[in-house]
Amino acid sequence: MTEFPxxxxxxxxxxxxxxxxxxxxxxxPTVIPLASIPGTVFHEVWATLQTPVPVGNEADPxxxxxxxxxxxxxxxxxxxxxxxxxxxxxxxxxxxxxAAFSEIGDKGASTVTATSPHPLMHRTESxxxxxxxxxxxxxxxxxxxxxLKPGSVVIQRGTNHAWANRSGAMCRMLFVLIDGTYxxxxxxxxxxx
Numbered sequence: 001m002t003e004f005p006x007x008x009x010x011x012x013x014x015x016x017x018x019x020x021x022x023x024x025x026x027x028x029p030t031v032i033p034l035a036s037i038p039g040t041v042f043h044e045v046w047a048t049l050q051t052p053v054p055v056g057n058e059a060d061p062x063x064x065x066x067x068x069x070x071x072x073x074x075x076x077x078x079x080x081x082x083x084x085x086x087x088x089x090x091x092x093x094x095x096x097x098x099a100a101f102s103e104i105g106d107k108g109a110s111t112v113t114a115t116s117p118h119p120l121m122h123r124t125e126s127x128x129x130x131x132x133x134x135x136x137x138x139x140x141x142x143x144x145x146x147x148l149k150p151g152s153v154v155i156q157r158g159t160n161h162a163w164a165n166r167s168g169a170m171c172r173m174l175f176v177l178i179d180g181t182y183x184x185x186x187x188x189x190x191x192x193x
Contacts, residue, residue: 004134004172007031007043007079013057023057030062036100037093039083039170042066047076067105069124070177082137082171085164093119111160117142118162127178128156130163135171138164158182 006027013023030044044062050073061071070076094112097119101110109122118140130139130153137148140162148154158180165171 004081004170007045009045011046011060024060028062029060030066032066034100034103036096036103037083037089039081041081042104043079043081045077045079047071048074050074065105066103068101068109069106070126070179073179075179076177077175078177079133079172079174082135082163082165082173084168084170085166089119097122116162117145118164120162120164121160122162123158123160124177125158125182126156126180127158128154129176130154130156131174133172133174135165135169136167137171137173138166140164158186 009024009026009028010022011024013021015021028043028045030042032042032044034040034042044066047061047070049061049071053074067076094114094116097110097112098107100120101107101122106124109124111123112119112121121140132148132150132152134150137152139146139148139154142160145164146154163173
């Protein structure tokens with residue numbers, strides 16, 4: 001499988017005199033391969049914990065347990081390396097999704113059922129920007145799907161979806177997640193899922 005380069009993160013801050021300085025410069029401290037979905041790796045870049053966000057020299061918000069959704073009133077940015085779907089995963093993956101989504105801190109996000117179009121079907125109460133960096137991906141929804149290539153950007157607005165890698169090669173995507181609240185017209189369907 002394709003090995004992607006490590007993510008290099010630069011975090012700025014301020015010194016005691018208020019001058020701009022480099023606070024951190026190097027690899028990400030939180031890179032987590034998923035045991036439940038071998039080959040999938042989460043690269044946690046940063047998170048904000050509220051809006052408006054305090055701008056200062058706060059501690060690194062990526063340290064600690066892996067969590068899928070953004071913090072309440074906050075944001076999250078991460079890269080995810082996604083391996084190709086295998087026949088075994090497509091046939092037996094649905095049974096492993098409770099464990100997989102528990103591993104990423106949001107068991108309730110999994111919406112997979114016996115009739116789901118893909119084992120990774122899930123939904124979060126957020127607006128997510130998903131950008132294909134390298135490789136190919138297919139966005140799968142309840143109704144329809146779209147093939148994605150490097151430079152494709154998906155604006156995911158709290159919909160039930162999955163990322164299907166049908167390319168036979170690794171894919172790296174960048175995600176920016178923004179905490180949200182379901183609009184009243186879709187809130188009932190969100191509860192039904």
